[in-house]
Amino acid sequence: MKFDPWSPEFVAHPYDVYAELRRERPVGFFEPTGQWLVARHADVNALLRDRRLGRSYLHVATHAEFGRPDDPGFQDPFWRVIRAGMLDVEPPVHTRLRRLVSKAFTPRMVEALRPKVAELATGLVDRFAESGGGDLIAEVAEPLPVTVIAEMLGVPEADRHLLRPWSADICGMYELNPSIEAQHTAVRAASEFSDYLVGLARHRREHPGDDLISALAQVADGGDALTEEELVGTCVLLLNAGHEATVNVTGNGWWSLFRNPAELERLRADHGLLPTAIEELMRWDTPLQMFERWVLEDITVGGVDIPRGSEVALLFGSANRDPEVFDDPDRLDVGRADNPHISFGAGIHFCLGAPLARIELAESFGALLRRAPAMELAAEPVWGPGYVIRGLESLQVRV
Ligand code: HEM
Secondary structure (H helix, E strand, O other), X not given: OOOOOOOHXXXXXXXXXXXXXXXXOOEEEEOOOOEEEEOOHHHHHHHHHOOOEEOOOOOOOOOOOOOOOOOOHHHHHHHHHHOOOHHHOOOOHHHHHHHHHHHHHXXXXXXXXXXXXXXXXXXXXXXXXXXXXXXHHXXXXXHHXXXXXXXXXXXXXXXXXXXXXXXXXXXXXXXOOOOHHHHHHXXXXXXXXXXXXXXXXXXXXXXXXXXXXXXXXXXXXXXXXXOHHHHHHHHHHHHXXXXXXXXXXXXXXXXXXXXXHHHHHHHHHOHHHHHHHHHHHHHHOOOEOEEEEEEOOOEEEOOEEEOOOOEEEEEHHHHOOXXXXXXXXXXXXXXXXXXXXXXXXXXXXXXXXXXXXXXXXXXXXXXXXXXXXXXXEOOOOEEOOOOOXXXXXXXXXXX
């Protein structure tokens, strides 16, 4: 097999190909996407922190100066939303946006949410266990992070069912070479989501509540130059990033445990292993397999010269299995103590939600271990089509 992110077999098990890349071609050009694939942990980690690269180049150059075509006009509504969020901008705009939002995500603020997250997780798991099981993803993995982030932002309960489909459609654009249909679907979702949030933010400006949209809407008024577009872009980013990967870590993580029954038994016998187990599940089957960066100045990586204007694709899933960094990397070890996995990224875009994600995962895995101690797989799961954002379609279990 070779690197082929459009092949279901590769998506199901990319790790042997990664091992070969790390050994034989740790930095190599991939013609079908025009990107440089970077496979080793040391390189991925260093490039994430290297300010000669950026998630965007539009703060230093035009598309033409970077030898890239203009975005097709029909995509405007998509890029307006996406490029207004902190993930797709670089300093100084990134610094300002991140500073504003990070006030709500300090470890102390997030820790204060733990009792509420625990109560939600227990409620979901109890209902799931009482009904004898079903699809763990639809019944537990999705509703927990969606509810938590929607409540933080102040999205009314009646509207929350809209978030998952909008997010999934928007994420379609992050896959490699998305089809034209996927592009149109993403644009439509971004427009609808944006219109919805403009309405909600305007309402909250008049009638503020105890939520993040109200708080950010006040900042928008307060002269700290958070434009309405930035407010909407920030909320879309938080609502999407605030659940996508957490859903996938829950699904992929339980499937990893079912495939490694001795490790599942070890965890069931000692719930004290939960913190290391969660980090290990994020390492062993990485939910976000790849992140991209633009090369803003000429660089050399692993002896390979990569010129300004290139795009690098950092293979997180490969970095997380690098034997230079992890002992016996293909082994799932729920007690792994030394685990510098890269699943939350590194550098200035390091995941803002990492403390919240860790609480959500600890509470949902914890509730399932305690209240569904004999949960078992009911059917072989199927991977969704995504490679960049990689997760199971469903995970049928019996309780
Ligand atoms: C297990 C779950 C999660 C994983 C694996 C994850 C992973 C990541 C990664 C890898 C990045 C950096 C991307 C890059 O450098 O290109 C990132 C950024 C981000 N994540 Fe997460 N994330 C998770 C959960 C969350 C949650 C719950 C939130 C809630 C708010 C969140 C909010 C963000 C935001 C706002 C950014 C952008 C930060 C910036 O650009 O400065 N994430 N995440």
